[in-house]
Amino acid sequence: MFDLDLWREIFQSMNKNRTRSILSGFTVAFAILLFTILIGIANGLGNTFQEGFADDAINAIFIRTGNTTKAYDGLQAGRRIQLKNEDFDFINEEYKDKIQYSTVRIFKNVNASYKGEKNNYSVRAVNPDHQFLEKSIMKDGRYISQLDLQNKSKFIVIGRLVEEDLFSKESALGEYINLSGIQYKVVGVFTDEGNDNEERIIYMPASTAQLLYGNNDYVDSITLGYNPDLSVDEAIAFSNKLTKRLKDRFSVAPTDQSAVRVFNMALQNKGVSQLQFGLGLIIIVIGLGTLIAGIVGISNIMIFIVKERTKEIGIRKALGAPPRKIVSLILLESIIITAITGYIGLVLGVAVLEWANPLLEDYFIKEAGVSKNIVITATIVLVLAGSLAGYLPAKKASKIKPIVALRND
Amino acid sequence: MLKINQLHKSYPIGDSSLHVLKGIDLDVESGEMVAIMGSSGSGKSTLLNIIGMLDEADSGDYILDDVPIKNLNEKKAAIYRNKFLGFIFQSFNLINYKNALENVALPLYYQGLKRKERQEKGKFHLKKVGLLDWAHHLPSELSGGQKQRVAIARALAANPKLLLADEPTGALDTTTSYEIMEFLQQLNDEGKTILIVTHEEDIAEMCKRVVRLRDGIIMEDKKVNQVRASQYV
Ligand SMILES: Nc1ncnc2c1ncn2[C@@H]1O[C@H](COP(=O)(O)OP(=O)(O)OP(=O)(O)O)[C@@H](O)[C@H]1O
Ligand SMILES: [Mg+2]
Numbered sequence: 001m002f003d004l005d006l007w008r009e010i011f012q013s014m015n016k017n018r019t020r021s022i023l024s025g026f027t028v029a030f031a032i033l034l035f036t037i038l039i040g041i042a043n044g045l046g047n048t049f050q051e052g053f054a055d056d057a058i059n060a061i062f063i064r065t066g067n068t069t070k071a072y073d074g075l076q077a078g079r080r081i082q083l084k085n086e087d088f089d090f091i092n093e094e095y096k097d098k099i100q101y102s103t104v105r106i107f108k109n110v111n112a113s114y115k116g117e118k119n120n121y122s123v124r125a126v127n128p129d130h131q132f133l134e135k136s137i138m139k140d141g142r143y144i145s146q147l148d149l150q151n152k153s154k155f156i157v158i159g160r161l162v163e164e165d166l167f168s169k170e171s172a173l174g175e176y177i178n179l180s181g182i183q184y185k186v187v188g189v190f191t192d193e194g195n196d197n198e199e200r201i202i203y204m205p206a207s208t209a210q211l212l213y214g215n216n217d218y219v220d221s222i223t224l225g226y227n228p229d230l231s232v233d234e235a236i237a238f239s240n241k242l243t244k245r246l247k248d249r250f251s252v253a254p255t256d257q258s259a260v261r262v263f264n265m266a267l268q269n270k271g272v273s274q275l276q277f278g279l280g281l282i283i284i285v286i287g288l289g290t291l292i293a294g295i296v297g298i299s300n301i302m303i304f305i306v307k308e309r310t311k312e313i314g315i316r317k318a319l320g321a322p323p324r325k326i327v328s329l330i331l332l333e334s335i336i337i338t339a340i341t342g343y344i345g346l347v348l349g350v351a352v353l354e355w356a357n358p359l360l361e362d363y364f365i366k367e368a369g370v371s372k373n374i375v376i377t378a379t380i381v382l383v384l385a386g387s388l389a390g391y392l393p394a395k396k397a398s399k400i401k402p403i404v405a406l407r408n409d
Numbered sequence: 410m411l412k413i414n415q416l417h418k419s420y421p422i423g424d425s426s427l428h429v430l431k432g433i434d435l436d437v438e439s440g441e442m443v444a445i446m447g448s449s450g451s452g453k454s455t456l457l458n459i460i461g462m463l464d465e466a467d468s469g470d471y472i473l474d475d476v477p478i479k480n481l482n483e484k485k486a487a488i489y490r491n492k493f494l495g496f497i498f499q500s501f502n503l504i505n506y507k508n509a510l511e512n513v514a515l516p517l518y519y520q521g522l523k524r525k526e527r528q529e530k531g532k533f534h535l536k537k538v539g540l541l542d543w544a545h546h547l548p549s550e551l552s553g554g555q556k557q558r559v560a561i562a563r564a565l566a567a568n569p570k571l572l573l574a575d576e577p578t579g580a581l582d583t584t585t586s587y588e589i590m591e592f593l594q595q596l597n598d599e600g601k602t603i604l605i606v607t608h609e610e611d612i613a614e615m616c617k618r619v620v621r622l623r624d625g626i627i628m629e630d631k632k633v634n635q636v637r638a639s640q641y642v
Contacts, residue, residue, distance in 0.1 A: 004524075005518060005524060008524075009518075012506070012507070012511075013506065016506035016507075017506060311502075312504055314502075315502045315503075315504060316504075316515070316519075317463075317487065317490070318461070318463060318490060318496050318502070319490070319491065319496075319515055319516040319519055319563070319567075320487050320488065320490045320491020320492070320516055320519040320520070320567070321487060321519050322483070322484050322487040322488070322519070323483045323484060323487070324484075325519070398483070399483075401463070401464070402463045403458050403463040403464040406463065406498070406502065
């Protein structure tokens with residue numbers, strides 16, 4: 001039942017004892033302010049990690065080759081290992097069930113020109129699967145297709161920024177761009193959530209590049225997306241096996257770290273998920289810590305308030321106040337002070353985070369902030385904490401014998 | 410009005426205990442005005458507090474308005490205090506952040522009266538003690554006599570059957586003391602039962618009956634000819 005008179009009593013007591021209310025509220029507001037800022041920063045760190053890996057598929061395995069550093073099997077050190085189409089086919093054949101996506105990559109630099117506009121770009125000649133491994137998002141048109149690969153078509157897919165550079169406001173789709181002397185038709189424009197450099201890349205079919213630039217079957221690297229059903233450990237086992245197999249294939253010493261290099265994102269993911277777990281743990285510890293500190297703080301304040309109000313409680317009892325009313329008087333005051341000042345702390349904390357966000361980005365803390373859920377939960381916890389903190393002192397106050405309370409000065 | 414039989418009370422002091430009331434027998438009829446006298450430490454306040462249910466006796470019977478007061482829980486005690494008793498203290502015991510009217514209306518709040526009714530009744534009683542113009546002043550803005558009159562108005566507000574006053578003039582000068590006594594006499598004339606603890610003979614003489622305590626028992630209990638306070642003010 002809503003007891004207007006009780007609320008009037010409480011607000012009068014809070015208002016007339018303003019210093020006391022403000023001082024006790026300050027503790028709570030400060031605790032919640034700290035809580036919000038710390039949680040916000042922790043969230044920001046989490047965002048940074050997430051962002052760092054949103055760019056590419058998380059199940060990617062990268063295969064590169066280089067020069068041998070050790071003599072092996074009668075061969076000298078310093079031999080160049082070259083990946084070729086047959087290696088790509090071999091891997092796909094051998095590990096069919098472990099691979100979701102696969103693509104080769106051939107890198108070139110070109111001078112691109114369209115009408116008067118000229119610029120330098122990196123070209124990647126790839127297979128259709130590359131779209132999924134790089135998480136390229138089609139803005140216009142389509143990606144490189146299997147058919148393009150078969151026909152060795154002179155088709156290209158360009159990044160959003162390439163389109164912007166060369167075509168300013170117009171659509172590039174269907175237009176022809178000259179790449180170092182050869183005309184290519186733009187069949188698609190893509191965007192990417194990673195950094196801007198990714199959107200300055202031009203993709204073409206791998207077979208086209210092999211035909212036009214050197215007429216060979218060389219590839220610069222191979223990228224795989226392992227089957228997402230594999231656990232992290234299984235994925236790591238797979239890439240280890242693959243490494244061994246490739247070193248064997250190229251007669252490279254098993255200990256040679258440079259001739260065949262296989263980098264598995266799973267390894268990194270494992271680290272990231274451990275980091276995120278640690279971060280979660282830190283968030284919980286911070287949250288509980290500040291909350292406990294807050295509750296202890298309010299408890300102390302309420303004990304102090306009850307002490308200060310002992311005589312008043314005695315007078316009220318002498319005038320016929322039942323214990324229940326004494327409890328609600330003290331308890332509700334505690335809850336109101338906690339709720340109001342806690343909320344102020346929360347709002348201040350959010351404001352500070354908002355203000356500090358641009359500064360924090362320099363320290364790899366992205367979009368530091370607290371979610372609506374945390375705000376709601378924190379508010380509820382606050383009110384509960386206020387009740388908890390106020391209840392025991394209130395109960396104790398209601399039990400003080402009036403004669404003892406009255407004698408108190 | 411009240412009946413007390415073989416009332417005992419001791420306070421624990423360290424390992425031993427101090428036996429303060431050693432078998433008090435006291436009957437007070439409705440409409441009486443009784444002074445309780447005795448040297449300092451004789452147990453006057455202790456007795457009055459037990460009568461007022463602010464404290465409990467160790468043994469003995471106490472019947473207030475035909476209700477045996479024994480082993481009351483706090484909730485019941487609160488109801489009896491609110492309905493039967495009005496307290497006046499030497500140190501006034503006003504709530505310092507409430508103005509005169511709010512102080513007077515507080516017992517009515519615990520009676521569950523509506524705000525408007527509380528205001529009206531509070532003003533009525535403030536008017537009775539001649540302080541209606543001071544209704545919105547804080548206790549700190551009032552003189553000692555005015556504070557005590559606010560306290561009396563508060564004690565009267567709930568219309569109790571019994572007024573208990575522990576040295577109501579103890580903190581006041583003689584003239585103000587007589588003014589307060591004149592007012593209490595008026596209330597008694599109107600039929601209120603009043604118990605006053607005092608150690609001043611002139612105040613006791615303004616009551617109708619004087620009970621003297623010594624060494625924890627009633628040493629003397631006699632009716633007196635009431636001296637009217639009005640002749641001094
Ligand atoms: N809570 C207590 N604990 C221990 N002793 C107490 C307590 N209250 C009172 N006493 C003792 O009991 C005795 C009687 O106290 P009481 O207050 O009833 O005396 P009084 O007659 O009112 O004295 P005064 O005229 O000084 O007010 C005193 O010796 C006092 O020290
Ligand atoms: Mg006394």
